[in-house]
Amino acid sequence: MQNRFKKRCRARSCSPMFSRALLFDMDGTLTNSDPFHHEAFVEFGKAYGVDIDEPTFLKYVSGQANSLIFKNLFSHVATEEHPRLADEKEALFRRLIVGRLKPIDGLVDLLNWAVERKVGLAVVSNAPRPNVIDMLAQLGIAEYFHTIVLGSELARGKPDPLPYLTGLERLGVAADRAIAFEDAPPGLRAAHAAKIATVGLTTTLDEATVKQNGADIAVPDYRAPGLWELIGRVIG
Structure with missing residues (x-):
């Protein structure tokens, strides 16, 4: 990627200030x-x-x-073992995805559009940092993002709005000048609670379900006309 697309600040707590922002969940988004x-x-x-x-x-x-996953599904295993189990499962996931990931249709065009207009970009995810770093690298889009916010590194993750509020703070953007992109109920509810206009991707759930969980609109990908109408209204 050309130098003008590179991040000006790589530290997770340090990012340039913007007047508008797009914030993306990772998995399914x-x-x-x-x-x-x-x-x-x-x-x-x-x-x-x-x-x-x-x-x-x-x-x-x-x-x-x-x-929460291991608390609910692996309750028969001692709680102190859950972090180790999670690490093992995520290592397996990272082995399985090698050479198999691709961006959602239209995503790279949207990221380029945002860079050209100096729109702040953030990843806001409940995923572990090694997963996010690996996936962004495999997708070839790591250099687009100005900050990465992870629920596991905050006091509260999604569905609490704290991860999205943290993303807005790092980018210096007001909620009414931002759009969040999500696909699952915890993230949809988190973005909605943060008072951010929310786009629900129907990669995992149907249109009715994503809207019931807080999405303002539901789209199959980043080429949907309704998405660009929302972008025009919220961030111009």
Whole structure:
């Protein structure tokens, strides 16, 4: 990527100030990675006698922090072992995604549009940092983002609005001049609670469900006309 696209500040707590911003969840929003998470959990769960079918995955895994996932699904394993189990599962996930990820249609065009107009860009995710760094690198889009906000590194993750409020603070942008992109209920509720206009990607759930959880509009990808209408209204 050309130098003009490179981040001016790489530290996670340091970023330039902007007047407008786009904030993106990671899994299911920048890339349709949930099938690989499900694949990893199915394989991992077998070793612990846990059957994670699709309904279970959607209810207890998609968009959730690992601490809550393992509390709900691996309660028969000692709580102090949950971080180790989470690390093992995420390492399996990272092995499974090698060479298999691609950006959601239209994403790179939107990121280029934002860079050309000096719109602040953030990743706001409940995913572990190694996953986010690895996935952004595999997708070839790491250099676009000015900051990465992770729920696991804050006092509260999604569905609490704190991760999105932190993203706004780091970019220096007011909520009414930002748009959030999400695909799962915890993130949709977090963005809505932060009073950010929210786009629900239907990569994981249907249109009705994402709207019920706080999305202002639902789109299949970043080429949808309705998305660009919202962008025009909120950030111009």
